[in-house]
Amino acid sequence: MSRLPKITIDHARVVYPGARGAGPVEALGGVSCNVADGELVCIVGPSGCGKTTLLRVLADLEQLTDGRVVITDSDPARPVKAMVFQGAGIFPWMTVEQNVAYGLRLRGMPPAERIEIARRWIGEMGLDRFANAYPAQLSGGMQQRVGLARAFAYNPQVLLMDEPFGALDAQTRLILQQTLLRQWDREAKTVVFVTHSIEEALTLGDRVLVMSARPGRLIHEFRAPFARPRDAIALRSDPRFSAMFAEIWSVLRDEVERARAAELGATA
Amino acid sequence: MIRNRWLSFLSPFLLLTLWELAVQVGWLNRIFYPPPSEVFITFGAMIADGQLPRDVGLSVMRVFVGMVIGGVPAIVIGLLMGISPVVRALVQPLAAAIYPIPKIALLPLVIVVLGLGEASKIATIALSVFFMIVLNVAASVLQVDARYFEVAQSFGARRIDLFRTVALPASMPGIITSVKLGMGFALTLIVGVEFVGSNDGVGHLIWRAYELYAIDSMIAGLVAVALVGWAITVLLDEIERLLVPWQFVRAANDDARQFIQTWWGALRPHSYTAAIIPVALGAIIAGAEGHFHPLLLTLALLGAIAIQAGANLTNDYFDYTRGIDTPQSFIGRNVLLRGELQPRQVLIAGLVAFAVGAIIGLYLVSVGGAFILWLGVIGVLVGFFYTAGPFALAYTGLGETAVFLFMGPLTVIGSYYLQTQSITAPVIFASLPVGFLIAASLHANNLRDLESDRAKGKRTLATLLGRAGANIEYYALVGGAYLSLLLLALIGVAPWPTLIAAITLPTALGLMRRVARDYEPQALHPVLRQTTQLHMQFGFLMLAGWAGAWMLGMS
Known part of the structure; x- marks a missing residue:
């Protein structure tokens, strides 16, 4: 790609000071990669490999020990980034509408305008009837849709998604994947999507990056060869899909086993 | 669950009935244990001659003023303690040390400083509720899930936004609970304070009834305190409903209303x-x-x-x-x-x-x-x-x-x-x-x-x-x-x-x-x-x- 990378990650390293008695923990072991503007990159890896840490660094929620990350701000009218959290992270004290309009409110958008935008995204997610409901009245899948609507309404240049569908049942997950694909096709945002599901990574991503067990490094990169717009269900019957699934799994399996061995070693 | 509530309605009714019967049949001495019906009549007479409303009104006023003077700064300082480690370090040890002192024990000291008038009564209430509320509010801010602050930060929230849109609403249920606790505390206290250094108020009314051995008036005074306490609880519940509606979306439908x-x-x-x-x-x-x-x-x-x-x-x-x-x-x-x-x-x-x-x-x-x-x-x-x-x-x-x-x-x-x-x-x-x-x-x-x-x-x-x-x-x-x-x-x-x-x-x-x-x-x-x-x-x-x-x- 000739375009300037949207995100530059250069030897990003994060070391946590160790808990009492234990040595420091290297969560991220020097990761380097670029993400192009409008690209949807998925990151998979064994649990505890630092994929979430990488995302939190990009979201400014975590400090780098070494290296640097840069997100190019190419549109001063739009916020640079927003994060969709594992388990939605929507505020229980706000209605669906207030939650969806939250980012816009922080940007100082007048109420009438932000409510209009929020309403549109609430409709887009099929939640019209629940605009004035509180999160406690919604199912897990609906709460996650509110989280998505909040991020989309905010309209950032880069969307950081941390296993947003991880806790949902398979059907809801499929529906939300479809929703994400549709929205992404419509207004190609740069997306970094962390997941533990290879299928999900293949379904959504232009590229799938595989991370090693801790300390997390990028060890492999796959390009998902499927044309867009994609259909999450039709993809499953594509022979290339299962071939790639096997290929990624063969790389990932070693890392998962290493991660497990390390865990067992730590407890022994 | 539902049956327990049914029983909770029944027990006071049964108790009153038994009490009334025991006196009417002659098992209990009516001088020491006036039956509910007699207390009820005394209660009515005390309302009619204006004595009970005046004393109850004075006590409620003292509790209210004391709650405002002690509670409002307590909420503000408690919130600051929750947010700022510096404020917490300054206030926490002091508050934690004074908190366990029974506040009624401060009354003589307060009277020495402020005299026997209104000021000493109100100050005792204010002091007591202050320490109770300040610690509870600080604790409820500290208990807010850190994730919510991160969510706000990821949308570019500044410090003031974090306070306004996360810390304050998320700790609001805790704040209300501490105000409720403080109110119960203040009611207990005011009766005690009025026993000692007062010529009016419901505590004085009860004490005077004791001195005159008018047990029916005494019980009428206790009933008045209970009613005031109950009314304040109902009022605070309603305020809670307005301030933290998200806590009631489920509970309201499932519990009390459904039960009734x-x-x-x-x-x-x-x-x-x-x-x-x-x-x-x-x-x-x-x-x-x-x-x-x-x-x-x-x-x-x-x-x-x-x-x-x-x-x-x-x-x-x-x-x-x-x-x-x-x-x-x-x-x-x-x-x-x-x-x-x-x-x-x-x-x-x-x-x-x-x-x-x-x-x-x-x-x-x-x-x-x-x-x-x-x-x-x-x-x-x-x-x-x-x-x-x-x-x-x-x-x-x-x-x-x-x-x-x-x-x-x-x-x-x-x-x-x-x-x-x-x-x-x-x-x-x-x-x-x-x-x-x-x-x-x-x-x-x-x-x-x-x-x-x-x-x-x-x-x-x-x-x-x-x-x-x-x-x-x-x-x-x-x-x-x-x-x-x-x-x-x-x-x-x-x-x-x-x-x-x-x-x-x-x-x-x-x-x-x-x-x-x-x-x-x-x-x-x-x-x-x-x-x-x-x-x-x-x-x-x-x-x-x-x-x-x-x-x-x-x-």
């Missing part, structure tokens, strides 16, 4: 007029003859209502378990068919209601003697075996007769006997109209269910007589009420103002026409409802007429 709706449906309070009217009629007839004890009337009403409630509940239970009531039946809101209550809950509640009726009844027996005992026993038996057991009255064609006798003559006579210790022929006659109408409303039920009862083998007079005979029975019962009232007035048993009940005659004629014309359950369902209403309207008008005649000295 469910038991309202199970207890069917609108049916109690069937018990109230004959009891009131007996007492009013006695009153017109110069014998009237309000306490006895009140207890008789409560007892009759308890037995009626017990009958409603046990009948629902037996109809349900016997499969007589099914989702196809026309029985309005039935908590068992809707699965809102377990059959066992309904049966237990019914037995508890009978037990309450029995306890009240025992006292009435101590006044009225064996006749009342037999009446009460028969009442419970009729109520219970109406649908229970192999010879359930309702299923053997005896329903109307049982209901006529029990909700008519027997109850009117019993209530009259309680007031006068005698039975007279006029009273027996006077009970006929309401007896006819209550039987008519039961019969309307059986008319409507004629076909389905026949199919299920439930024998009622209606199924035995057939459609034509059953219709004639209905005309006879409704018509009988008006005819008997007219005769009573003509022979001079009932004073003529009772004839005002006859203004319901057009309704009655309309109902008879409907019964003649319709036979489908859907069409007859309103007849049942309206016959029940007719009994109520007729009954209350007759009562009003008789009471009016009594007041005017006509009989």
